[in-house]
Amino acid sequence: MKDKRNLHQKVQELCDCFATTDPLMEMAKVPHEADAEEAALKWVALAVLHGVTAGAEKIRISRRSDGTVDVRAKYREAPLRSPGSEIGSKIIDALKHVIGVEGDEGKSPLALGIRDSSLELKVKYEKDGAEEHVTLKFPES
Numbered sequence: 001m002k003d004k005r006n007l008h009q010k011v012q013e014l015c016d017c018f019a020t021t022d023p024l025m026e027m028a029k030v031p032h033e034a035d036a037e038e039a040a041l042k043w044v045a046l047a048v049l050h051g052v053t054a055g056a057e058k059i060r061i062s063r064r065s066d067g068t069v070d071v072r073a074k075y076r077e078a079p080l081r082s083p084g085s086e087i088g089s090k091i092i093d094a095l096k097h098v099i100g101v102e103g104d105e106g107k108s109p110l111a112l113g114i115r116d117s118s119l120e121l122k123v124k125y126e127k128d129g130a131e132e133h134v135t136l137k138f139p140e141s
Helices: 002-017 023-032 036-054 085-099
Strands: 058-063 069-073 105-114 117-128 131-137
Touching: 002 036, 002 085, 002 105, 023 036, 036 058, 036 069, 036 085, 036 105, 036 117, 036 131, 058 085, 069 085, 085 105, 085 117, 085 131
Parallel strands: none
Antiparallel strands: 058 069, 058 131, 105 117, 117 131
C-alpha cells in the first residue's frame, strides 16, 4: 500500500511541477530520459495535463505482445506520440500499481490536485490476450 501512495504522490508532484509547461513538447522529450521509471511517471503527469488542457475525453495506452506501445486520445482520432516500448511498459505497470490491479482487468478513480484545482480520472486496465490497455478517462467539462 505504501508504494501505491508513493507513485500516486510522485505523479501528483509532477503534475504540479509541469502545470505551466506545454505537455506535448515535454512528452516528446520523455523517450530520451535515462531513468525509465521516473520518465513513466512524468509521462503520466504530462498526459493528464494534456488531457485537461486539450479537452480530451480519454487517453488509452496499449502494449502489444511484441512490446510496442501505442497511445490514442479520444478527442480526435490522431495518436499521441508514443513514449517508446521501455517507458510505455513502465507507464502501464505504474498505473496498474497505482490503482491496485493484480488480474486481467480492473478500474479505479484517481484523484489528482493540479495547482488550485482537483481532478478525478477514471483509470481502467484490461488485458485482452497478449495485449494490455490502460485508459485514462477525463471528467466531462
